[in-house]
Amino acid sequence: MMTAEFRQPRPRMPLTELPVGATGRVCALDGEAALCQRLREMGFCESAVIEKVSGERTLLCQLCGTRIALSDRAAQHIVVELIRGGV
Amino acid sequence: MPADTAKPAAPSRTPVYALVGNPNCGKSTLFNALTGLKQKIGNYPGVTVEKKIGTAYSQHGHPLTIIDLPGAYSLAARSPDEAVLRDVLLGRRADTPIPDRIVCIADATNLERNLYLVHQILDLGRPVILVLNMMDVAERAGLVVRAARMEKELGIPVIACEAINGKGLVELKLAMSRHDLPLSRHSWAIPAPIAPAVSEIAASLSENDRRPPLIARAEALLLLTDQDSVRVAGSRPLSERTVEILRSWEKRWAAQGTDWAGALVNSRYDAITELCTHVIERGGMKTGASVSDRIDAVVTHPVWGWVVLGAIMSALFLSIFTLAQFPMDWISEHMASLADAVKHAMPAGDLRDLITDGAIGGVGGVVIFLPQILILFFFIGLLESTGYMARAAFIMDRLMSRVGLNGKSFIPMLSSYACAIPGIMATRTIEDTKDRLVTILVAPLMSCSARLPVYLLMIAALFPVATVPVAAKVGIMISMYALGTLGAFGFAWLFKRTLLKGEPPLMIMELPPYRLPKIRDVALHMVERAWLFLKRAGTIILGISILLWALTAYPKAPVGATDAQQIAQSYAGMAGHALEPVIKPLGFDWQIGIGLITSFAAREVFVSSMGVIFNAQSGEGNTAPLRDALLAAKWPDGRLLFTPLVCITLMVFYVFAMQCMSTIAVVRRETNSWRWPLFQIAYMTGTAWFVCLLIHQIGRALGY
The missing domain is CATH 3.40.50.300 (P-loop containing nucleotide triphosphate hydrolases)
Incomplete structure (x- = not known):
């Protein structure tokens, strides 16, 4: 497995800034309550693992077996920690 | 237990x-x-x-x-x-x-x-x-x-x-x-601080709203997580007492700053994760990209994605022209020989004219477009059942977000190429009410299949000789579709900035994995559409054709009058003449005016109306193709009526004008008021008039 255990905390960033091709784990949702609930129900809940497939204005993500397209305005409220790939 | x-x-x-x-x-x-x-x-x-x-x-x-x-x-x-x-x-x-x-x-x-x-x-x-x-x-x-x-x-x-x-x-x-089905014994821990709220609201629901106890509890949980409930017509509202209790709990929690909604969702997910650990075994993780991923790499690519979308759209419109030609010729020949057979078999008179000019001429002129409409629905069905439609929405999202709509609006708009009615109904999946309303308002600008007959007739009149390459016809057709699409985007942009100001759109959409199309489902869908179309041709359009024939045949002109004089002084002629001052600046005469009025039943009725009006003038014996009849039509001063400029203007008029009773009825139902459909008629038909005025007057000034 590529996920080596790091001693230092993993870098955190909004999903919009996760590099394309990298995988991150959701740490927190920081938007309005209604948006957060909607994101959670679509599967973007805390500790979900997301792979960013492509990302411009509209992001394409792989989330436990499904492809989900979401606007950057929604993605910026998803805080992820980088766990694999990128950089 | x-x-x-x-x-x-x-x-x-x-x-x-x-x-x-x-x-x-x-x-x-x-x-x-x-x-x-x-x-x-x-x-x-x-x-x-x-x-x-x-x-x-x-x-x-x-x-x-x-x-x-x-x-x-x-x-x-x-x-x-x-x-x-x-x-x-x-x-x-x-x-x-x-x-x-x-x-x-x-x-x-x-x-x-x-x-x-x-x-x-x-x-x-x-x-x-x-x-x-x-x-x-x-x-x-x-x-x-x-x-x-x-x-x-x-x-x-x-x-x-x-x-x-x-x-x-x-x-x-x-x-x-089975006669008896066991009830679930799933259990999950509702976070302790929320429990009293759940039980109080549940109690009120069963007492004041007469809910069975289990449903009351489920509804209480739902009310606590559902911040702004969407309400639809026809559903019973909550009792005041329940709403009051709900508000007081919301206030209490807001003061404490707890995210109870998030807590509830998360504890539900905890229970699900726990369940899944027992149920799902992840075998050897597959290596490499799946077929779906590989297709997506091309289809959702920022450059190739557009190429693919463009290719699919071109293929769609090209096949509408080339593949449909044979069955269309076949239908047209048979309609003509049917009319001729009736003409030979029956004595001359009103009844014969009613059957040949009214019924066969009117309905035949519309039924001929069935093959093209079938091809359109075949493509849309194919795109939907393979899963490509969601990708198209994803690609379009980048473009649509510029005009303030989200990619989900693309699916209703693409369906509107077939018919605005399923398009408007498909807007029900759009969450934001303002985005939904904007999509409903602009969807009828996408050229629907009912405009296709009008475009085709006009293109046929534009290029009467068979030597004109198909590409020129396809080009004009695509530009009409493009004009409507641009208009839809333009108005969406305008409405989002003025009338229905709102948050920029947010899209969260699942892209289903690609599947081989279910030909049976697509075929079922096509048969359904064909049947609906034929039913409409056999009822509304037949009715209107006969009515129109009657309106053109009565009151009877004095004996010895020509057919042209007969129509001019008939009821239909009177209505057309009344409209003429308004449409004359666009280059349309009262005969086209009759077509514009009857188009309100359905746009393709324009074609059958032209059939009734102009074939009636073409004299005895043979059933001349409608195109030739149109090209022979003249203004009273001898100028040709259907000049190339008028053909183009008329097509543009049909691109923009709102002329469909069924769409108006659906918009009324979906928006639950008369305000929006009336606004839609005003802005669309108003735009059509102004744009056509510009085209016609500029065209005239340039000498066309």
Whole structure:
């Protein structure tokens, strides 16, 4: 497995800034309550693992077996920690 | 804990089953497989937005009523679509009885997320059958889903199924035929601080809103997570007392700063994750990209994606022209020989004219476009059933977000190329009310198939010689579609900035994996559309053709008058003359005016109207092609009526003008007021008039 255990905390960033091709784990949702609930129900809940497939204005993500397209305005409220790939 | 059993449904009444599941979980396929042709669908099924009811038969041959409810991710509704689902399941709707039993369909490849809705439904305390669909896909993805273990954990029947191959259907029907179904014994911990609120609201619901206790508890949980409830017409509102209690708890929590909604969702997910650890085994993770991923790499590429979309659109319009030619010629020949046969067989007189000019001429002129409409629906059905439609929406999102709409609006707009009515109905999946309204307002600007006959007739009149290359015709056609599309985007941009100012759009949309198209489903859809079209041709259009013929034939001109004089002084002529001052600056005369008026029944009626008006003038004996009749038409001063400039202007008029009663009726129903449909008529027809005025006057000034 590529996920080596790091001693230092993993870098955190909004999903919009996760590099394309990298995988991150959701740490927190920081938007309005209604948006957060909607994101959670679509599967973007805390500790979900997301792979960013492509990302411009509209992001394409792989989330436990499904492809989900979401606007950057929604993605910026998803805080992820980088766990694999990128950089 | 002994399994609780539900009371068997009274034998005298047909038990009602509801089909519930996430979007893209294969619910519609399962519904088709269960009910076959015994379905009652609204006129315009579109994507799964209409409430569909069908009949299936139990193993013992008893009928079972099956309601196919709209797909949703959660009972907390965010669109009218999801609100219907929630309200039916909670028994809030008067028009639909609360279902006796619920069949939940979950996509086995994506169980965690699918189980969220299932879990909410288990809370309702109704007998539930869980169907794990797409087991074959899950297996190929290296997932082992143990249905038997799940059955043990939840205490309800769990059926492994491959709806697309018909596997698991017998088991499902067996389970549905059982007289007693156990209730679920799922349990999950509601966070302690929330518990008192849940019980207080539940108590009020059962006392003031007459809900059964289990439903009351489920509804209480829902009310606490659902911040702004979407309400739809026809559902009973909550009692004041319940609303009061809810508000007071909300205030209390807001003061404390606790995110109770998030806590509830998370604790539900905890229970689901716990369940999944027992049920799902992730086998050897597949290496490399799946077929879907590889297709997506091209199709959603920022450059190649556009190339693919452009190629598909060109192929669509090209095949409308080339492939349809043969069946169209065939229909046209037979219509002409039918009319000639009637002319020879019957004595001259009003009745003969009624049949040949009114009925055959009018209906024939419209039926001839059936092949092209079928091709259009074939393409749209194909795009939908392969899963490409969602990709198109994804690509378009980048463009649509510039004008303030989100990619989801693309699906209604693309459907509107076929017909604005399913398009407008497909807007029910758009969550934001303002985005939805803007989409409804601009959708009829996308050229629908009813305009196709008008465009084709005008293009035929533009290029009367057969030597003109197909490319020129296709080019003009594509530019008409492009004009309408640009108009739709332009007005969407304008409305989002002025009338319906709102937040920039947010899209969260699942892209289903690619599948081979279900030719049977596509064919069924096409047959349905063809039937609707023919039914319309046989009823409304036939009626209008006969009415129009009568309006052109009466009052009778004095003996010896020419056909032209007859039409001019008929009732239709009077209406056309009344309209002429308004449309003369656009280069249209009163005869075209009659066509514009009758187009309100359906735009393609323009063609049949022209057929009735101009064939009546073409004299005895032969049924000349309509095109030649049009080209021979003149203004009273001898100028040609259908000059190339007028043909183009007329096409542009049809691009923009709102001329469809059925669309107006649907907009009225969907927006629940007359304000928006009336606004739509005003802005669309107003634009049409101004744009045509500009084109015609500039064209004239340039000497065309």
